[in-house]
Amino acid sequence: MRLRLLPRSLAARTAWVLLAGLALVQVAGLTIHALDRLDLQRLAQARDIAVRVMGLYRAVILTPAADRDAMLHDMEMPPGLTATLSPGPPQFARFEPVGQPLQRLLRVNMNLSPVPAGMRPREIEFSRDPADGRVTVAMRTPDGSWLAVTTAIGGLRPWHSGGFLLAFLLMTAAAAALTIWAVRRLTAPVRILALAAESLGRDVNAPPLPESGPTEIATAAAAFNTMAARIRRFVQDRTEMLTAIGHDLRTPITRLKLRAEFMEDEEQRRKMLNDLEELEAMVSATLAFGRDAKTTEPVSALDLPELLRTVLDEAGDARPDSADRLSYAGPNQLTVRARPLALKRVFVNLIANAISYGGSARVRLEPPVDGAVSVFVEDDGPGIPPEHLDRVFEPFHRVEGSRNRETGGVGLGLPIARNILRAHGGDVTLANRPMGGVRAHVLLPA
Known part of the structure; x- marks a missing residue:
């Protein structure tokens, strides 16, 4: 080393x-x-x-x-x-x-x-x-x-006295402290630029940098703000395009549904309507994705255990047959700063996936470690093939087999959940449990 x-x-x-x-x-x-x-x-x-x-x-x-x-x-x-x-x-x-x-x-x-x-x-x-x-x-x-x-000749003394050396050391220490302060002051814009880049990675609507200070710093801040504005325009244009496409597709889907009702072959009519319903669900998910991208919810203090218990209670009410297989373990109170509705959507999706594909949902909240809070959502299902553990976070990607289209959505739930968590400065990953099932690991800043 x-x-x-x-x-x-x-x-x-x-x-x-x-x-x-x-x-x-x-x-x-x-x-x-x-x-x-x-x-x-x-x-x-x-x-x-x-x-x-x-x-x-x-x-x-x-x-x-x-x-x-x-x-x-x-x-x-x-x-x-x-x-x-x-x-x-x-x-x-x-x-x-x-x-x-x-x-x-x-x-x-x-x-x-x-x-x-x-x-x-x-x-x-x-x-x-x-x-x-x-x-x-x-x-x-x-x-x-x-x-x-x-x-007799006295010894030569290069210093006046001990006080001279003390004064010299004090002056040196004062000069060193002034140097450190000046360096930190001069390099502060670099730290601010790094924080702004990290903030932009989480939220494209992050506030711009102040274009002040020395010429080089002001120029760098202006270039960064220009880049951020271009990224915002790109994301906005892409989101608006997806929303427009999804909105425009609803009209032909409705017409196709009406025409399918007049089909004489019952089997073909049923298949056609199923395909159209699936297509409509994908369009609805796309529109919801577009709305979420445009929505800016304020950050506030949030009691995370209360949110998790609320989501579990609502899931038990929606699926009474799985209510006895829902559980929470962890502290009774833990406050984090987050967007409440967005974070609730994350855990609603993860718990719903655990119930749909694993028949159960065990939520475990761990105390903060190294400035991060961990939430685990586990189920007892068949698991996910290893090659799909990362790909399930891609939009519209679905795993074949037991996780079929009839038991879930259109493949936007996990991508949206990851985007929300990364906007909070966290992340979510999936892993297969040794005893079977999937473990979702949510990481949030404490």
Whole structure:
């Protein structure tokens, strides 16, 4: 399994790239600041050492040679500063040379000290104690003696204080939060476009997108609205055509019925009338399909268990011989948002199919799982051939055999039921039960 370095969403990817760039800039800026501060601290240390050393040197050379040792002994030295006089150069056996940058800074600052030119040191040597980092500056005075001044050097601190780092982190966090907010704000139209596309897939009469915002977003919204309008016109034209054809067919069907009544052959007359009744039923179903496509029922809160029990009670009243084989199992109350009449038509069709083809209807409602509610409608019939389980949702498709034309409609019930459920954001599927019969699985948003 490959490691995904980038997140999946556009907003997260954009934020990730911007935050990575922000982090890189912040680290670079912090590094430059730290290096610059180290240089300033080195310069300040060199100036401080030079001032102390040259101050002692000036005091020594202005004191008579016989009194210099006593003067150094009685002088109050700052913490970490010591000074000694010797006739010869001091020995730095365990010391190491001072780095060239520090030497250069010390020489420059010592040359700037207020010491007369004739009294300046004849020689200067620098060394550092590797044990504690102390620096020793040894200077030969005009009379040939050596003054060795040893001073402690504090460690370099690239940061001002802990408060500086805290403030820096707070600024970085604020910039990151602002970046995330801006990215979410800029990519919000993309999410809105995705939701609008999903809504259009459920309902072609979904409201249009607002054509506002940046030029690219407004152009995309306008193109989407144009596409949605074309889809609506196409669906409307197709529905109106089907409705018109169905309506126009009623007149010749009625004429054919009247002519069939005058046929002398009783058997042929009966067959003719049966065919015409079937054709009329198909026309009526087509007209109903057209009316449903034009009807826009508002969405409202619906008690799903009550709806299921109502449909079962009505089915038992319509078919008293099957009333004892109708049952409901599930919670007593569960509210969903749906179109009540449209959803009732779905379950009326599924329960009627279960009774007609299976002789029973067991309805089971399960609590919401992952934001979806499941309703199962089961029967004890012969089942459906596997190759027809998906095709029964095609308009006018019927399964031969036990599910014959005399026991059902014209093949529009299940397609209409699926269209209604998909318009709600759900779906319906059929499957054969292992013990026989069919199980219809209805999925609805919770």
